[in-house]
Amino acid sequence: MGATFRLAWRNLWRNPRRTALTMCAIAFGAVLLIFSIGLQLGQYDMMIGSNVRIYQGLLQIQHLGYLTDPKIRSSIPNILALTQQVRDRTGLKNISARANGFALVSSAKRTYATAVVGVESAHEQRVSTLPGLVKQGRFFSADNANEVVIGAALAKNLQVALGDELTLLGSARDGAVAAAVLPVVGIFESGNVDLDRSMIQIPIATFQDVFDMEGHGHSIVIFEEDFKKAALFKSQVIQALGTQAELVVLTWDQLQPGLKEMIDLDYSAGWFMYIVLVAIITFSILNTFLMSVLERTREFGIMLALGYKPFNIGRLVMLEALILTLFALAIGIAIGVAINAYFYHYGLTFQGMEEMAKIYNLPASIKPQMSVNAILSGPALILAFTSIAALYPAMRIRLLSPVEAMRKI
Amino acid sequence: MHAVVSCKNVKKVYKQGAIEVIALADADLTVDEGDFVCLSGPSGSGKTTLLNIIGGLDTPTAGEIIVADNRLHTMSKSQLAEMRLHHIGFVFQAYNLIPVLTALENVEMVMQMQGVAKHERAQRARQVLKEVGLEGLENRKPPELSGGQQQRVAVARAIVSNPKLVLADEPTANLDSKTAENLIDLMRHMNTEHGVTFVISTHDPRVMHHAKRNLSMVDGRIVA
Ligand SMILES: Nc1ncnc2c1ncn2[C@@H]1O[C@H](COP(=O)(O)OP(=O)(O)OP(=O)(O)O)[C@@H](O)[C@H]1O
Ligand SMILES: [Mg+2]
Numbered sequence: 001m002g003a004t005f006r007l008a009w010r011n012l013w014r015n016p017r018r019t020a021l022t023m024c025a026i027a028f029g030a031v032l033l034i035f036s037i038g039l040q041l042g043q044y045d046m047m048i049g050s051n052v053r054i055y056q057g058l059l060q061i062q063h064l065g066y067l068t069d070p071k072i073r074s075s076i077p078n079i080l081a082l083t084q085q086v087r088d089r090t091g092l093k094n095i096s097a098r099a100n101g102f103a104l105v106s107s108a109k110r111t112y113a114t115a116v117v118g119v120e121s122a123h124e125q126r127v128s129t130l131p132g133l134v135k136q137g138r139f140f141s142a143d144n145a146n147e148v149v150i151g152a153a154l155a156k157n158l159q160v161a162l163g164d165e166l167t168l169l170g171s172a173r174d175g176a177v178a179a180a181v182l183p184v185v186g187i188f189e190s191g192n193v194d195l196d197r198s199m200i201q202i203p204i205a206t207f208q209d210v211f212d213m214e215g216h217g218h219s220i221v222i223f224e225e226d227f228k229k230a231a232l233f234k235s236q237v238i239q240a241l242g243t244q245a246e247l248v249v250l251t252w253d254q255l256q257p258g259l260k261e262m263i264d265l266d267y268s269a270g271w272f273m274y275i276v277l278v279a280i281i282t283f284s285i286l287n288t289f290l291m292s293v294l295e296r297t298r299e300f301g302i303m304l305a306l307g308y309k310p311f312n313i314g315r316l317v318m319l320e321a322l323i324l325t326l327f328a329l330a331i332g333i334a335i336g337v338a339i340n341a342y343f344y345h346y347g348l349t350f351q352g353m354e355e356m357a358k359i360y361n362l363p364a365s366i367k368p369q370m371s372v373n374a375i376l377s378g379p380a381l382i383l384a385f386t387s388i389a390a391l392y393p394a395m396r397i398r399l400l401s402p403v404e405a406m407r408k409i
Numbered sequence: 410m411h412a413v414v415s416c417k418n419v420k421k422v423y424k425q426g427a428i429e430v431i432a433l434a435d436a437d438l439t440v441d442e443g444d445f446v447c448l449s450g451p452s453g454s455g456k457t458t459l460l461n462i463i464g465g466l467d468t469p470t471a472g473e474i475i476v477a478d479n480r481l482h483t484m485s486k487s488q489l490a491e492m493r494l495h496h497i498g499f500v501f502q503a504y505n506l507i508p509v510l511t512a513l514e515n516v517e518m519v520m521q522m523q524g525v526a527k528h529e530r531a532q533r534a535r536q537v538l539k540e541v542g543l544e545g546l547e548n549r550k551p552p553e554l555s556g557g558q559q560q561r562v563a564v565a566r567a568i569v570s571n572p573k574l575v576l577a578d579e580p581t582a583n584l585d586s587k588t589a590e591n592l593i594d595l596m597r598h599m600n601t602e603h604g605v606t607f608v609i610s611t612h613d614p615r616v617m618h619h620a621k622r623n624l625s626m627v628d629g630r631i632v633a
Contacts, residue, residue, distance in 0.1 A: 306522070
């Protein structure tokens with residue numbers, strides 16, 4: 001093996017310029033893939049992160065079936081006590097109860113249909129960034145306060161300002177009419193169009209009172225920063241719940257299957273592009289491999305005459321390709337990691353990204369993901385393709401007869 | 410004496426479209442152990458074809474060839490490769506060597522394929538290179554050696570693992586007459602000192618002069 005490796009290594013540097021160029025192509029491909037994949041995954045992380053952070057939470061405890069059919073009657077009894085139980089038993093701090101309903105919301109001038117959410121005044125800011133995004137006024141003073149906080153876009157649509165009263169008209173848990181008149185104490189502006197335009201929040205006790213919930217609520221929201229550990233937190237929460245057959249614990253991707261699907265689809269599309277790119281690089285490399293084999297036909301003829309088997313020579317050629325590829329990939333990975341590390345540190349901003357960021361409520365700069373997967377999956381794809389490419393010239397050697405090979409110069 | 414090579418009625422026909430070229434027509438040849446045979450004859454008479462077939466590089470159209478007790482005409486390609494590796498040394502007209510390997514490594518490579526231990530390999534290669542007069546040039550690569558020196562490395566490689574037979578197809582054709590003479594002297598020396606059996610094809614009268622046995626080929630037949 002030592003001697004074969006030495007021969008392969010020297011053969012590589014017979015034509016240093018060609019080898020260097022081929023390595024550059026491979027290394028360049030690796031850098032490109034590492035950068036693109038890192039950025040793509042980083043962007044997904046950001047979308048998931050901000051989605052989890054702004055309102056939805058990492059996990060939610062809900063009544064079975066509430067996710068697909070959010071009826072006001074699919075509720076969790078004694079929700080505040082249960083929430084406290086989960087807090088106590090898991091030791092997790094960022095947990096808050098919510099109750100959800102719908103109402104026609106009227107100002108003096110206009111009426112809109114919106115979602116109405118009852119939140120725990122003391123805990124909501126632990127699971128959602130919305131309370132912190134109240135740009136005018138304040139968040140709730142107490143769980144039973146007669147107050148409402150609304151989104152900026154809705155406030156504009158309703159033409160209300162702080163202190164103006166809103167009339168809520170909906171249907172309560174038992175089907176009776178739910179009605180309330182509440183003053184606007186805060187206006188939040190999240191940048192998320194949906195939230196800003198079509199949701200109002202009220203304190204949870206007030207909600208339970210207005211919608212006749214009898215202590216029920218609809219979701220217990222749990223937030224943790226590291227969404228990759230969702231499954232771990234989920235098992236903790238399930239344990240803390242005990243046997244509650246009618247309750248389910250849902251992770252962020254179950255809560256928002258659309259986001260997950262969108263990401264998966266986008267990632268597949270990305271990979272299609274990467275495969276095309278790698279295929280193009282591979283074809284140019286294949287040409288080089290082939291040339292380097294064809295120009296050594298006579299030499300291979302000599303080796304065959306001496307008793308080498310086509311398999312030995314094929315293995316030599318494969319080894320050359322492998323050394324070249326791994327060498328180039330090592331360089332590519334080093335450069336790629338350096339570039340991604342730089343942008344991980346300083347962030348990357350595109351033209352027009354601020355507007356995009358606003359719509360999707362993303363930070364104004366992207367950080368590439370720095371995971372093993374993000375860094376190595378591109379190079380692995382290149383390695384797979386170039387190995388297949390190297391197989392072809394290696395296989396051609398099987399067809400070589402020593403006499404014919406030696407006739408060539 | 411024991412015959413290293415025994416060819417009977419060996420025929421080789423090349424088909425080029427509709428035309429058949431008869432390269433060998435019922436060639437008979439016996440080479441005994443320790444012989445030093447010179448094969449001459451006009452261009453196209455079949456010298457290379459015969460050497461290739463004896464060396465197991467090519468297969469005959471008909472006839473039987475026994476080399477070192479191997480019935481070549483019955484063997485598969487990979488059996489032939491194995492036979493060449495262990496029993497036959499080759500010296501060709503030119504470009505015999507692997508250009509990226511040093512003289513020493515070129516001599517070692519066959520032994521490496523044979524599975525000879527690294528230490529023994531190097532020792533034997535050095536010794537043979539010394540014997541062919543290349544002491545001190547072990548670490549030069551072929552482009553840094555003269556044509557004559559390159560052919561000496563090729564001879565060293567051919568004999569290093571004590572093959573039953575060394576086949577040399579016009580080994581001196583690319584050398585000037587002095588260098589050619591030296592190379593033949595060297596091969597003859599290996600023949601007398603180590604009993605290596607040689608079959609050499611050539612146009613060169615000086616080469617024929619050194620042979621124990623001179624054979625001529627005409628139109629694919631051995632005539633004398
Ligand atoms: N692959 C081949 N295809 C067709 N004809 C061939 C082939 N190889 C050899 N021949 C023919 O076979 C005959 C013998 O060729 P060979 O090379 O053995 O002659 P040679 O005696 O070695 O000649 P030279 O002295 O020129 O080397 C020639 O007529 C040659 O043209
Ligand atoms: Mg010839």
